[in-house]
Amino acid sequence: MKFTNIPSSRPDTPLLNSIDAPAQLRELEQDQLPQLADELREYMLYTVGQTGGHFGAGLGVVELTIALHYIFNTPEDRIVWDVGHQSYPHKILTGRRDDMLSMRHQDGLAGFPKRSESEYDTFGVGHSSTSISAALGMAIAAEQQGIDRKTVAVIGDGAMTAGMAFEALNHAAHTNANMLVILNDNQMSISQNTGGLSTYFAKIWASKTYTSLRENSKKVLGKIPPAWEIARRAEEHMKGMVAPGTLFEELGFNYIGPIDGHDISSLINTINNMAKMSGPQLLHIFTQKGNGFAPAEEDPVGYHAINKIEAAPPLLSTPESPKANKPKYQKVFGDWLCDMAEQDDKLIGITPAMGEGSGMIEFSERFPERYHDVAIAEQHAVTLAAGMACDGLKPVVAIYSTFLQRAYDQLIHDVALQNLDVLFGIDRAGLVGEDGPTHAGCFDLSYLRCIPNMVVMAPSDENETRQMLYTGFQYRGPAAVRYPRGTGPGAAIDPMMRALEIGKGVVKRKGSGIAILSFGTLLEEAMVAAESLDATVADMRFVKPLDEALIAELASNHELIVTLEENVVAGGAGSAVSEYLISQTITVPTLQLGLPDTFIDHGKHKDLLAECGLSANGILQSIENRLALLGQTLKQQALK
Secondary structure, eight states, X not given: OOBOSOOSSOOOOHHHHTOSSHHHHTTSOGGGHHHHHHHHHHHHHHHHHHHOEEOHHHHHTHHHHHHHHHHSOTTTSEEEESSSTTOHHHHIIIIIGGGGGGTTSTTSOOSSOOTTTOTTOOSOOOSSSOHHHHHHHHHHHHHHTTOOOOEEEEEETTGGGSHHHHHHHHHHHHHTOOEEEEEEESSXXXXXXXXXXXXXXXXXXXXXXXXXXXXXXXXXXXTSHHHHHHHHHHHHHHHHHHSSOHHHHHTTOEEEEEEETTOHHHHHHHHHHHHTSOSEEEEEEEOOTTTTBHHHHHOTTTTSEEOOOOOOOOTTOOOOXXXXXXXXXXXXXXXXXXXXHHHOTTEEEEESSOTTTTTOHHHHXXXXXXXXXXXSOHHHHHHHHHHHHHTTXXXXXXXXXXXXXXXXXXXXXXXXXXXXXXXXXEESOBOOGGGOTTTOBOSHHHXXXXXXXXXXXXXXXXXXXXXXXXXXXXXXXXXXXXOOSSBOSOOOOOSSOOOOOTTOOEEEEOOSEEEEEEESTTHHHHHHHHHHHTOXXXXXXXXXXXXXXXXXXXXXXXXXXXEEEEEESTTSHHHHHHHHHHHTTOOOOEEEEEEOSSOOOOSOHHHHHHHTTOSHHHHHHHHHHHHHHHHHHHHHHHHO
8 A cells, every 4th residue: 555645643553453562463364464564554654744753764664574573473582673763663563552652752762772662672773784793692692592582683775885784794604693684675776686587586595495405405415525516606606697695695694585575475485484594694675765655755865754744834824933044054064065165176075874964965966076975884984084185185074973983993093193184074963852862972072082183173153163164174184073953043154264263262251250161052051041140151162172271361260160061071171171270270160061971862952951951041050059059168168
């Protein structure tokens, strides 16, 4: 069944409503499963329309999800989902159907598999290409403990581009672990051999007859090494002619496929047979992202995720709020990238599969020969940039803060150690709201400022972001500009680009008694709190190098120094300020405000900031509490 609209009210799904756990799914007759797939797809359309969230990937694995829970004894058998964008059908079938309307809301269901949420979520994910490693670990653990348990990893063709996936494949073959890897080929077209002939051979290779013939032949011919080697090579070359399995066979996997991932009968028959085979198995299926929903089939990128479907406004509504017209930071970056590329033909744009999210579409269209999407390969992206910088180009790496963590060694060893001229546009810095802790950029100030040769900038608004990107581009050495997801305060953007003086902050408000040193986009909240306190506010701009002269000056004529950042307090910008004060034996009370030493769950960005005490009211309350404590301390000292 194909849907063209997202249901606005809960659809009638009698078969799906009868399933509160996979054990009930396994009681259905196989010929009932297509109806279940239709109901599951329609119900998912309804819930995501109400909550927003990842969309296309889940629609593409409806049949696969049903087949896996139908065949395997979950949760005892382990299913590991890669990335987790496709896990919504899995959540619906594993006891969370009626909670789906809380998806990505604070205290509701997470947008990705989460071990603490359900025993069926065997491994917490959010970053790509981890499933094979995790599943292999589980398979080895089962064997080590003598447990008869099946282990399955489901990985998309995009995630298969990462080196980590191939490291795991290589090791799995070495261990000869009993595990099944399902390669869900939905976009990158690893192979064009998806027609009738290859599907026919895939069915043959997965059949009991073929498996039995293969194993018996091995027993007989294995006693005659030359004969077995000839037979093995003949089989390998036959597969290579009709399927892209030669690579996986060479790595030590028994490769089956590709087969139609929306043909639930073929999926069940094939997976059933492969589950009985020993050693590492790889099933290659092809699916359509957004399958069953016509708009998503036509635009799989646009429907990768959707926002909540809002009711149409009344005809006589008030004008759209100014906030809706504010450019996102990603657009600020993308516009700057195009403007800079026009001025300097040595600029190269690099992204690890985040071209759309990072605002690079226009750049990729206008400067295609200078745009490199390296797929999900963050380590390669950073070292590729280092190589370019060695030979005179100026690479700009657009990367999410949470994904730069995956290339930390390359950042240190290949870029900073060699003091190479690479600019990092670090997107999604700070909390990211509904995507939760797997995608939050909470640590970059801490892990960047400890690296020698790095310049680290934290702009407070849209215009400062543009000017800092230009500053970092002009700087000869490694530099990073970190900016958040979404829109900023709405600062006017100067089309001219001017390099800022490295390591210099600016006082935004002069007050007395208290000095708030703001690093990044919390400046607006700091200014509101400062009005109530008559505090001085400094936009510090640079986390490394610090404006030490400004810090010393403010410390000399204020009674309390407050640092503010949307980064963990541990090792962050506030720590840098305290380290400087201590090194200069400057004694002044300090208060470091930032993210706490815990992983922050999903929710609306504004609500999460308030929860962490980083709203204007939270900042004000923290400062007043510290002033009260200081007052008590001074009073006690006076009494002594």
